[in-house]
Amino acid sequence: MNLQVILGNFALILFVLMVVTGVIWFLDVFYLAKQRRAAADRALAEYDARNARLTADGVKVDNTGNRAQLEAGILRQPTWIEYSGSFFPVIALVFFLRSFLFEPFKIPSSSMVPTLLVGDLILVNKFTYGIRLPVINQKIVQINNPQRGDVMVFKYPMDMSQDYIKRVVGVPGDKITYENKRLTVNGVEVKYTTLDDYLNDERLVYNKQFEENLTGVSHRILNDESKPTYNRDSVFPFPNSEACTYRSEGFSCVVPAGNYFMMGDNRDNSMDSRYWGFVPDKNIVGKAIVVWMNLGNLRRIGSIH
Structure with a gap:
């Protein structure tokens, strides 16, 4: 996004x-x-x-x-x-x-639905992953590392002028497997709980909704049954692509050192690490922590989790 x-x-x-x-x-x-x-x-x-x-x-x-x-x-x-x-x-x-300290952003697309909606104004914690020099984004003080389940803002690897937001699903050294729209992390299948279908306001259709427990972090995800697990034709050449193996039913990637694997919660409507690869630590902007305003829906104000 x-x-x-x-x-x-x-x-x-x-x-x-x-x-x-x-x-x-x-x-x-x-x-x-x-x-x-x-x-x-x-x-x-x-x-x-x-x-x-x-x-x-x-x-x-x-x-x-x-x-x-x-x-x-x-x-x-x-x-x-x-x-x-x-x-x-x-x-x-x-x-x-x-x-x-904190930087505001506005969500313009639906790749993180249902966690983040179009029009959400969010605050991003700029120091939780370390203190970086502004403009050049050079880290000067190490504090914490991103963890699985974090909602993170980063510089899009294919265009550093753009800021993207996704969920961290893989940290350095992890083996991430995504097959038949289900995640496996280091050989352990992620647990899913079926929820009521989610109404997609943009297309006026219902999507399958699940609660995903990503190594202790629970959040909701959406699946579109009309779409495949991933689109092989949309995968771009990217650094460390040799760490990934693509198959018809899915793919596996081993996350290189100093990199992270990111996915959107709206799984079948998100261009993420499946398509353009890993996010280097140098690209990290910060951790999304709260929706501070949505002018079209004031009930959205509150913690992202």
Whole structure:
């Protein structure tokens, strides 16, 4: 599923804005403000000297407010500096929060139904899998590793400009087998419980719905009986493809070190690791933790699990 941030590469946009407004703010604080102060002091000195001469010549001088207005006018920040100084701390705070703590995304497609619906606005924890430098996404502090069952956001391996969201079904070293629409992890069949059929609002058809217990993490999945286990013709060449064996009834993959195998909960309507391969650790963005808003359905607000 392609995740859409409110503005394209928002992290880069924020970074550029922060740098530009920050440079202007620091320039004003440490140089331009001092220049204005020096100019104001010279103007006030000239003003006081002129008034002193006029007084000595017997001319009555009315200083009511004039001196203060002169000083305020010279010390006033130019509009472009004033706005930059006002925006800089706000932009810096937003950049820090979304780069290191939490980032919002919007769900635009149905590959994670029924867990996530179209229009869900979610928050992604950016630090649970380690602290990464913004924009370049380089990990600098290791904290936790993704676990099976986590709903994770990552950079799409075939186009790093796109953010995707799927569920982690395989961690490094796992053997993942998917046959007849059922998962097996390291030789152990994943347990399924049949639930009531799920109404697909987009197509107005019912899909088979199951509760999948993925090594201790329970969640709902959907199956479309009209579609095959996977479409062999839709499989792209991908790195480490030799770790996978494809058959007519399904496939098996051994997850390479430093990589993860991802699948959508809407199994037959999801382009995922079955088709474009593994997700390297360097592509990880964060862990999806909560639906914070859905303007079309306020009951969606709450934990993803």
